Amino acid sequence: MMKDTFMGYRRADGSVGIRNYLAIIPSVFCANTTVEKIAAQVPGAVAMPHAVGCAQVGLDLELTARTLTAMACHPNVGGVIVISLGCERFDPQEAVEAAKAIGKPLELFVIQKEGGTGATIEKAVEAARRMKAEIDKIERVPCPVSSLFVGTKCGGTDATSGLAANPAVGNMVDRIVAQGGSAILSECNELLGTEHLLAKRAVSKEVADKIYDAIYGIEDVLRSGLDPSLPAKRNHLISRGNFDGGVSSIVEKALGGVHKSGTSPIVDVIEYSVAPEKDKHGLFLMNYESHDGEVVTGMIGCGCQMVVFTTGRGNPTGHPIAPVIKVTGNPATYNHMSDMFDFDASPIITEGKTVEEMGQKLFDMIIRVAEGELTSAEEFGGTELFCVGRRHGYQKKSREQLWAGHDCC
Amino acid sequence: MVRKTLMINPADTVVMLLEDGKKGDTVITPNGEITLLEDIEFAHKVTIVDMKKGESVIKYGEEIGYMLQDLKAGGWIHNHVMGCERGKK
Numbered sequence: 001m002m003k004d005t006f007m008g009y010r011r012a013d014g015s016v017g018i019r020n021y022l023a024i025i026p027s028v029f030c031a032n033t034t035v036e037k038i039a040a041q042v043p044g045a046v047a048m049p050h051a052v053g054c055a056q057v058g059l060d061l062e063l064t065a066r067t068l069t070a071m072a073c074h075p076n077v078g079g080v081i082v083i084s085l086g087c088e089r090f091d092p093q094e095a096v097e098a099a100k101a102i103g104k105p106l107e108l109f110v111i112q113k114e115g116g117t118g119a120t121i122e123k124a125v126e127a128a129r130r131m132k133a134e135i136d137k138i139e140r141v142p143c144p145v146s147s148l149f150v151g152t153k154c155g156g157t158d159a160t161s162g163l164a165a166n167p168a169v170g171n172m173v174d175r176i177v178a179q180g181g182s183a184i185l186s187e188c189n190e191l192l193g194t195e196h197l198l199a200k201r202a203v204s205k206e207v208a209d210k211i212y213d214a215i216y217g218i219e220d221v222l223r224s225g226l227d228p229s230l231p232a233k234r235n236h237l238i239s240r241g242n243f244d245g246g247v248s249s250i251v252e253k254a255l256g257g258v259h260k261s262g263t264s265p266i267v268d269v270i271e272y273s274v275a276p277e278k279d280k281h282g283l284f285l286m287n288y289e290s291h292d293g294e295v296v297t298g299m300i301g302c303g304c305q306m307v308v309f310t311t312g313r314g315n316p317t318g319h320p321i322a323p324v325i326k327v328t329g330n331p332a333t334y335n336h337m338s339d340m341f342d343f344d345a346s347p348i349i350t351e352g353k354t355v356e357e358m359g360q361k362l363f364d365m366i367i368r369v370a371e372g373e374l375t376s377a378e379e380f381g382g383t384e385l386f387c388v389g390r391r392h393g394y395q396k397k398s399r400e401q402l403w404a405g406h407d408c409c
Numbered sequence: 410m411v412r413k414t415l416m417i418n419p420a421d422t423v424v425m426l427l428e429d430g431k432k433g434d435t436v437i438t439p440n441g442e443i444t445l446l447e448d449i450e451f452a453h454k455v456t457i458v459d460m461k462k463g464e465s466v467i468k469y470g471e472e473i474g475y476m477l478q479d480l481k482a483g484g485w486i487h488n489h490v491m492g493c494e495r496g497k498k
Binding site for chain 2: 158159160162163189192193194219222223226235237243245246248249250251252255256312330332349
C-alpha cells in the first residue's frame, strides 16, 4: 500500500520542509568568507557561498534576486541569517520582506554598517546561535505526500541512463503525481528533439505552446553561445563523458533524458526559481538549461524539497539545503563507486527487473529521505550544487523568431 | 561469440550492446545475425542496416541524427559517422 503521509516540518505559511536548516546566506559574493566563518562557529548551520550579486543587470540580476530570496524562504530552512556587504546590486531587503511575509525568522547584518568583518561575525554568530536553538525545537509532524515536490536531473549521462535510471525516476514521478504531489523536468537544451512528445502531454494548447517556447528559446541561447572561430571541441553540445558512454548526439541524450518525467501530463511551464501557481500540482517543465548546479538550484528555488539526480558516469555533488538522491543505471559504475550512490537501477538491464518494480522502490526511498534518511551527498557534506542561474549577453526573442525554420536534426 | 543487445523500438535502425563486443562477434537482430565490423563498447550502438550518407539514424523510434558517411550493417554508430544540427543551426 502507498503511504499517504510522511513526517515533515510544517512551516508558518503552511509549506512543508523535509530538512530543518539554519542557512547563512551572503547577498553578494563579497560576503562569502564572512558567511563561512559564521557557519563554522554554529554547529549545524549551513553556509551558502556563491559567485553572484555584483555588477549584474536585467534578467541576470533578476535570477539572482529570485534565487537568493527563494533560498531564504525555502521550507527546508527553519531560519536565515543574511550577510550583506552594503553596496551590492541585489538589495537584501527583498529577502527580508519576503521572509517576513511568510513568517520565516531572518536577521540581516550589513558588513559596511556593522563595522567590518570581525564585528559582523561576532554579532551574526550570536544571532545564529540564538536562532539555531529556536529552530531545533521544531518537531516533525505528519504531512501529506501531496506536499512533496521533487526535481529531476541527469548529470554525467551515458546510454544506460535512458534505459534504466531515467525510466525508474519517471515511474517514481508518476507515483508522486498520482498522489497529488509535484515534480519538475527541466534542462531544456537536453530536450531538443522531444518537444513534440512533451507538447502532446500538455494539459492545454496554451501549455503546449509554452513548451515549444521554452525548448526553442533555450536552443537559441545555446546557438548564440557557439563560436565557430574556436576549436570544435569548444562547441560540443554534450560532454566528453556522454560521448564515452555511448551517447552520440544531443537528441539521443534528450530521448533518454525525457524518460525521467514519466508519463504524467505537463500542467505548466514555470520560470527559474519561481514557485508554481498555488492551486497547480503535478508535473512542471522549468524553463532553464542544464548546468548541474544552476538547474538543481532553480528547481529548489521553485520549491522542490529534494532532487533526484541520475548519472551513468558517476557524480558526487550535493546541495546545502536539499537532499540530492543519486541514481545510476550502469552496473559497472555502481560497483566501481557505490558509496557515491543512493539507488541502483541497473537491475532493469542486468536482471530484467521491471521499471514499475524499481519505480516503487525509488518512491519508497523518496519517502525515507523525506523523513530524514541521509543521502550519500549529505553524508559527504557536498554543497557544490548551490549555483545561481545566469543569463547575460542574450537578447530574448519573440515566439515568431524562435519557432521559425524548425525541423528536427 | 554472440553478444547481448537491446532494440528499444521496432522502428530503430540501431541496437545497443549490453556487453563489450569485439570485431567478428555477432548480434541477433530482427534482420538476422549481424557480424560486428569493429570492437564496440558496452552501451554503444551497432547499425543493423546498411546506411547511406545523409540517411536518418533511428533510436527510441525517433531520429537521433543523420549519417555523415556510408556504413555497412555491423558498424559502430557514433559521433564520428553521425551528425546532428539541433542547437547549432
